[in-house]
Amino acid sequence: MNIANVSRRNFLKGSGVFVIGAALPARANLPDGSVTAAFEPNLFVALDTDGTLTVTSHRSEMGQGIRTAIAQVVADELDADWSRVKLAQAPGDAKYGDQNTDGSRSILMNYDRLRDAGAAARLMLRQAAAAKWGVPLDEVSAENHKVAHAGSGQSADYGELAADAATLPVPEKVSRKSEAEHRFIGKPVVHVDNGDIARGKGNYGADVKLPNMATAVIVRCPWLGGGVAKVADPAPRPGLIGLEVIDPAPPAGPMFAPWGGVAVLAEDTWTALSVARELDIEWTASPNQSFGSEPLTAELKAMLESPGQTLFDIGNVDAAFDSDGQELSAVYETPFLGHMPMEPPAAVASVEDGKCQVFASVQDPQSTRGLVSQYLSMPLENVDIRVTLLGGAFGRKSKPDFVLEAVELSKRLKRPVRVQWTREDDVRHDYYHAASAQFHRAMVDEKGHPTAWLQRTAFPSITTVFSGQALMPAEWELEMGFTNLPYRVSNQRMESAGIRPGVRVGWMRSVCNIFHSFSANVFADEMAALGGRDAIEHRLEMLAEGGEMEVPGMQPPPGHAMDIGRLRHVIEKVRELSEWDRERPEGTGLGFAVHHSFRSYVAVVLEARMEAGRPKVTNSYVALDCGTHVNPDTCAAQMEGAVVFGLSLALDGEITMKDGIVEQSNFHDYPMLRMNEAPPTKVHVVPSQGRLPAGVGEPGVPPVAPALSNALFAATGTRYRSLPIRMA
Amino acid sequence: MRYELSVNGQTVAVDVAPDTPMLWVLRDHLDLTGTKYGCGGGYCGACTIYVDGNIARSCQTPVSTVADKAISTIEALHENHPKLVEVWEANNVPQCGYCHSGQLMAAAALLDRNDSPTDADINAAMTGNICRCGTYTRIRAAIHEVAAYDATATGSEEDAA
Ligand code: FES
Numbered sequence A: 001m002n003i004a005n006v007s008r009r010n011f012l013k014g015s016g017v018f019v020i021g022a023a024l025p026a027r028a029n030l031p032d033g034s035v036t037a038a039f040e041p042n043l044f045v046a047l048d049t050d051g052t053l054t055v056t057s058h059r060s061e062m063g064q065g066i067r068t069a070i071a072q073v074v075a076d077e078l079d080a081d082w083s084r085v086k087l088a089q090a091p092g093d094a095k096y097g098d099q100n101t102d103g104s105r106s107i108l109m110n111y112d113r114l115r116d117a118g119a120a121a122r123l124m125l126r127q128a129a130a131a132k133w134g135v136p137l138d139e140v141s142a143e144n145h146k147v148a149h150a151g152s153g154q155s156a157d158y159g160e161l162a163a164d165a166a167t168l169p170v171p172e173k174v175s176r177k178s179e180a181e182h183r184f185i186g187k188p189v190v191h192v193d194n195g196d197i198a199r200g201k202g203n204y205g206a207d208v209k210l211p212n213m214a215t216a217v218i219v220r221c222p223w224l225g226g227g228v229a230k231v232a233d234p235a236p237r238p239g240l241i242g243l244e245v246i247d248p249a250p251p252a253g254p255m256f257a258p259w260g261g262v263a264v265l266a267e268d269t270w271t272a273l274s275v276a277r278e279l280d281i282e283w284t285a286s287p288n289q290s291f292g293s294e295p296l297t298a299e300l301k302a303m304l305e306s307p308g309q310t311l312f313d314i315g316n317v318d319a320a321f322d323s324d325g326q327e328l329s330a331v332y333e334t335p336f337l338g339h340m341p342m343e344p345p346a347a348v349a350s351v352e353d354g355k356c357q358v359f360a361s362v363q364d365p366q367s368t369r370g371l372v373s374q375y376l377s378m379p380l381e382n383v384d385i386r387v388t389l390l391g392g393a394f395g396r397k398s399k400p401d402f403v404l405e406a407v408e409l410s411k412r413l414k415r416p417v418r419v420q421w422t423r424e425d426d427v428r429h430d431y432y433h434a435a436s437a438q439f440h441r442a443m444v445d446e447k448g449h450p451t452a453w454l455q456r457t458a459f460p461s462i463t464t465v466f467s468g469q470a471l472m473p474a475e476w477e478l479e480m481g482f483t484n485l486p487y488r489v490s491n492q493r494m495e496s497a498g499i500r501p502g503v504r505v506g507w508m509r510s511v512c513n514i515f516h517s518f519s520a521n522v523f524a525d526e527m528a529a530l531g532g533r534d535a536i537e538h539r540l541e542m543l544a545e546g547g548e549m550e551v552p553g554m555q556p557p558p559g560h561a562m563d564i565g566r567l568r569h570v571i572e573k574v575r576e577l578s579e580w581d582r583e584r585p586e587g588t589g590l591g592f593a594v595h596h597s598f599r600s601y602v603a604v605v606l607e608a609r610m611e612a613g614r615p616k617v618t619n620s621y622v623a624l625d626c627g628t629h630v631n632p633d634t635c636a637a638q639m640e641g642a643v644v645f646g647l648s649l650a651l652d653g654e655i656t657m658k659d660g661i662v663e664q665s666n667f668h669d670y671p672m673l674r675m676n677e678a679p680p681t682k683v684h685v686v687p688s689q690g691r692l693p694a695g696v697g698e699p700g701v702p703p704v705a706p707a708l709s710n711a712l713f714a715a716t717g718t719r720y721r722s723l724p725i726r727m728a
Numbered sequence B: 001m002r003y004e005l006s007v008n009g010q011t012v013a014v015d016v017a018p019d020t021p022m023l024w025v026l027r028d029h030l031d032l033t034g035t036k037y038g039c040g041g042g043y044c045g046a047c048t049i050y051v052d053g054n055i056a057r058s059c060q061t062p063v064s065t066v067a068d069k070a071i072s073t074i075e076a077l078h079e080n081h082p083k084l085v086e087v088w089e090a091n092n093v094p095q096c097g098y099c100h101s102g103q104l105m106a107a108a109a110l111l112d113r114n115d116s117p118t119d120a121d122i123n124a125a126m127t128g129n130i131c132r133c134g135t136y137t138r139i140r141a142a143i144h145e146v147a148a149y150d151a152t153a154t155g156s157e158e159d160a161a
């Protein structure tokens, strides 16, 4: 991970930029560190004597509403007045427990803990009041930021009790409210950051400014593993500080280290961008220059022609294929995809006096802290990682390569540095969602049901970014919609194959579920069509018998099982919501898909037709069962967003590489769904309070693309087995 | 070059290269970071501002072209469009929020010239603004809601008059 300072040219320091006239609003834009208040019974609650309740969010906010959800849970158990709740954002620190905001599990991992934090504070405030008034604790109630004693008519604001409560021991066990007593949990609360966002005051990674901060734009080698052979000096210009050469990460290690390139350092972004654009750089070679996405896909498809590694094998698939019956087989393929969060990666770092402070839009401040500490050989306690709002992330900002770039440059420059990725950088140097191919083969009975089913999947594994040796898909990737399908067939075999890519691959919103759900849902639809069956009726029959099906869980708690009854329920719900049986106009088709991921159950119906040679989705319907949820409106919003995300990838998402170089660069050649193509979305959130909280951010995505393919089949009679869906 | 600019009703001066886009003038030099960088190529609308009341992509607007014009940004939007901002908040329209400076500016501009936009009008006015989080259905609903509110509000004023 070391970076040689090959070249260091200092040009004339930037000429000043000054502001005259009336003062513009000063910005106080640094995200919080630790909070201090009169009463801090635990990590999440800080109550001041004026009654201000500051709730600390230790998870990163990227639009999934987690800051609001955390505050809802704590404030509910604490019986706080919502108008007096403020949010603080925790820095990366192991004391908070897991802060890795991915895998759609923030509520699952923290729900009870947050409830206890609120409940403990509430109990202590009541205890403080009881002691102060000399009355029994059980006669003292707490409601809406006040403790009251009915008998004596006394009452006190939480703020007045903060100092007293702070002297009490923190209870080890507290009782939590019942569901009926909840005031914020399970309610459609308005998100805490909306007000700032709607006034242009939301603070994202790129918005942080430190005194004496320089800005860096980095021109990275077009291929992975290449570095700088030669770079010509740019002409001096006002504002330009100089160039710094960054060496590429060694090929074998985890690929979170900076990518090889030339950093242009300037006093302002435009100067850096302008110089970066004109740099004349010669790059060093890398074996990845022979990499292409087209040959990779061809290779993946070739792999599907012979047996892979067997993951699951019951009955006798081969014998079944030799028997009589209708045979169906199909190959599916999906491309590399980019995350493309609306905010390209940006980070500010200040390395000074043996300390490092970072402000960045990162999903996991704790692992970022560890990596920075390692990178600088600096004790962990000297590294402070502050988390801004994330302008979208989708998994991209779990990888802190952009933070390490800022850290390296600040270290060299001895002043704070902001690294600003351009959109082009983002598109060309992402950790791509892996391209994949699947082969399905089945013997199908007269009702369209498989009596034997062989499935093969092949894709470059995410583990290849962690280790130079990795090759085969990991078990956890295969548990994403492949080995954990809810259908049990008497003869069934599943196999996998892997390949090393010449690019960085990484997890993107719902990860391998995207392609596994696509192939399985389309193939199921193909079986239904072969049997001349209604797709939903057919699918309900295909579900495994019984209530629960054991699925290897991604995360705690252990023993979490797929509940076939809940899966059945969301299918029935989406049938109802979409009025599945209602006749649609000629040329319009309905497509159905269902998927279980991140412990949630999601069924989708899309209504679509062809319009001027392009699919047009006219309506979308989603039924979600995510167990206990904190904010049903957030759940609905995440499903609405998932439809758009899923349609973007189904209609246009494709990153291609040739000679190791990514061929796309910005929104014109990697388009996103826009307003004119966004369908109305109806969402049903299954009331499921009392069950384990499950994921919301990711599980809406996997059923969308297959539902579109199936809808287009219903509309046109043509099967679309590749993504993005392209008209012949 | 030194430029005197009118931004959100205030006069300010900056010393920058003439080709510096207003996006970076606002963000780097005037500390108005509400205007966002999303693509730098005119594709996404995250950087939307008003120049003399008209929508402009600030990443495509060199400072040298606006020195004598009135510039306004998201930071000032709520002053003239309080209802829009209120509905945006109350309906949980934003997710990550990064695109919403631009979405709000585009929505306000639409409502300024069309007090009862149809879905087709909304498509025409808003299709230049990408939202990667996919908040389009809520943006559409919020615009309709503000238009309906304005219609009632104007109606009652007329009644009173
Ligand atoms: S940043 Fe200006 S249009 Fe995207």
Ligand code: FES
Pocket: A063, A342, A391, A392, B094, B095, B096, B097, B098, B099, B100, B130, B131, B132, B133, B134, B135
């Ligand atoms: S809300 Fe995240 S990009 Fe629009």
